[in-house]
Amino acid sequence: MAHTMNELIQLVVSGTATGAIYALAGLGFTLLWQASGTINFAQGEFVMLPAFTMLFCVMAGAPLWLAFLITCAAAMVVLGVGFKRGIVDPLIRHGVIPLVIATLGLSIALKTIVRAGYSAEAHQFASPFPAGQFSVGGITVSYADVGTLFLAGVIVVALQTFVTRTVTGRAMQAVAQNTDAARVLGIDAKRMVLYTFLINAVLAAVTALLITPTYLAKFDMGDSIGLKAFFAAIIGGFNQTRGALLGGVLIGVLENLVGFYWSPAYKEGVALMLFLVVILFRPEGLLGKAEERKV
Amino acid sequence: MKRNPIRLLAAAVLGLGVGVASAQQTVLISGLVELSGTGATSGTNFDNGAKLAVKEINAAGGILGRKIEYTSSDTQSNPGIAKALAQKAIDQGAYVVMGPVFSGSILVSMEETRRAEVPNFTGGEAAAITQKGNPYVFRTSFTQTTAMPKVARYIANNVKAKTVAIIYVNNDFGKGGRDVMMKNLEAVGVKVIADISTDPGQVDFSGAVLRVKQSNADALFAYTNEEESARLLRELRKQGYDKPAIGETTLTGQKVIELAGDAANGAVAHVGLTADAPLPGIKAFDEKYQRDYKFKSDHNGLKGYTGIYIVKAITERIGKFDRKAFAAAMKGAKISAKEHPGVLMDVSFDQNGDLDRESFLTKVVNGKQVVVETLPALGAK
Numbered sequence: 001m002a003h004t005m006n007e008l009i010q011l012v013v014s015g016t017a018t019g020a021i022y023a024l025a026g027l028g029f030t031l032l033w034q035a036s037g038t039i040n041f042a043q044g045e046f047v048m049l050p051a052f053t054m055l056f057c058v059m060a061g062a063p064l065w066l067a068f069l070i071t072c073a074a075a076m077v078v079l080g081v082g083f084k085r086g087i088v089d090p091l092i093r094h095g096v097i098p099l100v101i102a103t104l105g106l107s108i109a110l111k112t113i114v115r116a117g118y119s120a121e122a123h124q125f126a127s128p129f130p131a132g133q134f135s136v137g138g139i140t141v142s143y144a145d146v147g148t149l150f151l152a153g154v155i156v157v158a159l160q161t162f163v164t165r166t167v168t169g170r171a172m173q174a175v176a177q178n179t180d181a182a183r184v185l186g187i188d189a190k191r192m193v194l195y196t197f198l199i200n201a202v203l204a205a206v207t208a209l210l211i212t213p214t215y216l217a218k219f220d221m222g223d224s225i226g227l228k229a230f231f232a233a234i235i236g237g238f239n240q241t242r243g244a245l246l247g248g249v250l251i252g253v254l255e256n257l258v259g260f261y262w263s264p265a266y267k268e269g270v271a272l273m274l275f276l277v278v279i280l281f282r283p284e285g286l287l288g289k290a291e292e293r294k295v
Numbered sequence: 296m297k298r299n300p301i302r303l304l305a306a307a308v309l310g311l312g313v314g315v316a317s318a319q320q321t322v323l324i325s326g327l328v329e330l331s332g333t334g335a336t337s338g339t340n341f342d343n344g345a346k347l348a349v350k351e352i353n354a355a356g357g358i359l360g361r362k363i364e365y366t367s368s369d370t371q372s373n374p375g376i377a378k379a380l381a382q383k384a385i386d387q388g389a390y391v392v393m394g395p396v397f398s399g400s401i402l403v404s405m406e407e408t409r410r411a412e413v414p415n416f417t418g419g420e421a422a423a424i425t426q427k428g429n430p431y432v433f434r435t436s437f438t439q440t441t442a443m444p445k446v447a448r449y450i451a452n453n454v455k456a457k458t459v460a461i462i463y464v465n466n467d468f469g470k471g472g473r474d475v476m477m478k479n480l481e482a483v484g485v486k487v488i489a490d491i492s493t494d495p496g497q498v499d500f501s502g503a504v505l506r507v508k509q510s511n512a513d514a515l516f517a518y519t520n521e522e523e524s525a526r527l528l529r530e531l532r533k534q535g536y537d538k539p540a541i542g543e544t545t546l547t548g549q550k551v552i553e554l555a556g557d558a559a560n561g562a563v564a565h566v567g568l569t570a571d572a573p574l575p576g577i578k579a580f581d582e583k584y585q586r587d588y589k590f591k592s593d594h595n596g597l598k599g600y601t602g603i604y605i606v607k608a609i610t611e612r613i614g615k616f617d618r619k620a621f622a623a624a625m626k627g628a629k630i631s632a633k634e635h636p637g638v639l640m641d642v643s644f645d646q647n648g649d650l651d652r653e654s655f656l657t658k659v660v661n662g663k664q665v666v667v668e669t670l671p672a673l674g675a676k
Contacts, residue, residue: 007509014501120331121339122522124554131557133535142533214529215498216522216554224498259502264493265465267502 006138011256017145018214019232019252020152025207025225026232026244027159028200033238034176035196038088039100042107044226046083046201050075050208051217052114055123064126072205080201084194107222115219127213148210155206156245159199163241172196224268231271235278237288246287250274320357321364322616324349324606325384326599327394327404332372333496336521336550337396337595341418342367343588344599345393347580348637350587358607359614365603370395374403381407381415389413390616391606396595398424399467405432414621416602418595420544421471425647431622433648435598435605437567439475439543441651441673446516446543446565447479449656454539456513460489462503462527464519469495472518472543480516488512497523500530507536514539517546521593525554532558539563547657547664548593559659563667567654568597571664576632576639597639604637605630643674 025047032038040046050071057067087106091099129147133140163169174182175192183189207225215221229244232251236243251271259267278285326345329338349365357363368384370377377400384392385407391414395401398421408415409429416433417424422440424432450456459480463473473490480487489510491503504527507515517527517540524545531540532555542564545551549570552559570581570592580600584592592600606621608630613620629643642652656668 007505010505011502018499115331119339120335121550122336122525122554124525124556126556131532133533140534144533214526216525255499256502259499260505264491264497264502267499268494
């Protein structure tokens with residue numbers, strides 16, 4: 001009995017770690033939506049691109065931490081400022097649909113470019129955490145899972161603190177809630193939206209750092225992450241930052257449990273099932289509030 | 296300067312003539328290979344190996360005085376596309392079709408080459424490929440039915456395992472291998488106490504590895520494609536699995552070692568072909584391959600390379616470019632490496648298109664595949 005209990009806890013812990021990674025990508029999704037009404041279907045490729053940037057830096061001889069910092073900076077410029085100025089700003093005034101289509105196109109373009117440059121083969125990616133594991137009361141936990149949970153936790157807490165405790169963070173929230181009112185109050189709404197894009201870019205880089213050691217760097221690695229991030233955001237509630245966290249962790253844990261106790265064949269369907277149930281019975285998401293759409 | 300129209304005309308006719316002549320002097324071999332999708336690693340290696348052989352043969356004057364024209368098209372690891380490309384290759388008049396490598400693809404595409412009576416070499420290892428009575432399909436590697444008995448014997452006699460956990464990938468390749476392995480393990484008295492199916496392209500092996508650990512089996516037999524093997528080895532390392540991990544061919548492949556890094560150390564696998572084999576011909580191949588492609592070939596590179604040389608050897612034996620005669624000559628053919636160095640090892644074919652030759656037991660030591668034993672051909676005993 002204790003045996004099966006330990007098994008369950010182990011599955012929940014490693015599922016939470018994987019789920020935390022989905023949550024980070026999902027968080028970026030909801031942030032962009034709240035601040036600018038952008039649905040970014042290239043979110044998966046926004047994770048894939050930093051993975052290859054880091055790979056490039058590491059191959060050029062940089063240690064992983066330096067590669068990560070360079071990638072963060074590059075991501076902020078390209079996936080933050082570049083994405084906003086080049087694609088979102090010109091298209092958003094035509095509504096959500098053109099932008100959705102544009103991001104779908106962007107996703108295909110990015111995959112094709114990376115495939116042309118790096119071939120369709122997978123590439124090794126070093127883990128930022130040491131291999132191995134330790135036991136606590138009969139439950140074995142790997143360093144990688146603990147490291148992932150820790151790093152994801154730090155980032156979520158830091159982000160939450162930034163948004164709720166700092167003037168800039170509150171201004172960002174104000175813009176997300178009511179752009180016009182925020183503008184009247186003298187908040188530079190454009191700048192706040194730009195910050196959101198920068199945060200999303202960094203979140204994508206962190207997600208890449210955490211997930212690529214498992215997924216391996218491959219041009220289509222974003223397909224599944226992007227989808228999971230989207231599901232996580234919808235399940236938790238698209239208009240709630242905390243929602244994406246709950247959604248991500250829920251998917252990660254359930255995937256692990258279904259894969260182990262039922263069959264790995266059904267694992268990939270878990271997020272989709274959850275997504276369908278939520279859409280049918282609680283379309284605003286588990287933590288979301290039913291609210292009127294901003295026009 | 297005045298131009299002489301007659302001379303110009305003569306030059307044009309001559310040019311045309313040369314064009315026709317050179318077109319006549321080539322023979323088309325079509326490669327249908329996985330250059331993207333889940334089979335990208337296998338297909339790229341196979342394709343590179345074939346190209347290398349073509350380059351060498353053409354430099355030495357071709358086959359029966361005709362240069363080989365080799366084209367490769369991407370099946371995207373998709374059986375439907377492979378089938379369409381097989382049809383296209385036939386329409387273009389291919390003398391021989393090379394590939395696809397994936398068993399699921401060749402099982403579909405070989406129906407096209409069979410109908411058109413075009414010899415078709417494959418890198419696929421699923422037992423079913425040569426059990427369909429297709430006289431035009433030939434292997435470039437072992438089948439699971441010839442390889443698995445060797446692995447089962449190793450698990451029983453060398454590892455001395457009484458119980459085994461199996462992780463396999465749920466596609467034609469994986470399922471076929473698992474079924475044959477189950478039978479062979481039973482034959483040598485080893486019990487399978489965990490039978491774990493995984494998906495093609497699966498990224499997270501934590502559940503699978505946990506089940507292996509909970510089963511407490513003496514050893515693990517892992518049978519998945521390259522990327523999945525690497526992810527599996529990484530997960531085994533992550534969860535501190537310390538019992539023998541044994542595979543067939545893929546587990547100690549070059550790409551797997553590269554992707555799995557340190558986690559690959561200690562893995563053992565039976566391989567039909569390896570660029571690390573202690574044979575002079577294979578050493579020379581390894582050097583040439585690395586020089587041309589800047590990375591080390593896996594067993595699929597050797598399959599493509601030797602496949603082309605088998606085409607050359609048999610064509611020279613029949614003395615003409617005749618697809619039917621070629622297929623007939625392949626039945627029971629024996630090709631010696633002494634006469635045809637390009638085939639690298641003595642090889643013999645049976646009536647079904649299956650081949651037999653020596654094979655190797657390999658282990659990953661310090662990130663390198665090391666041959667620990669050379670196993671004789673099944674027919675040599």
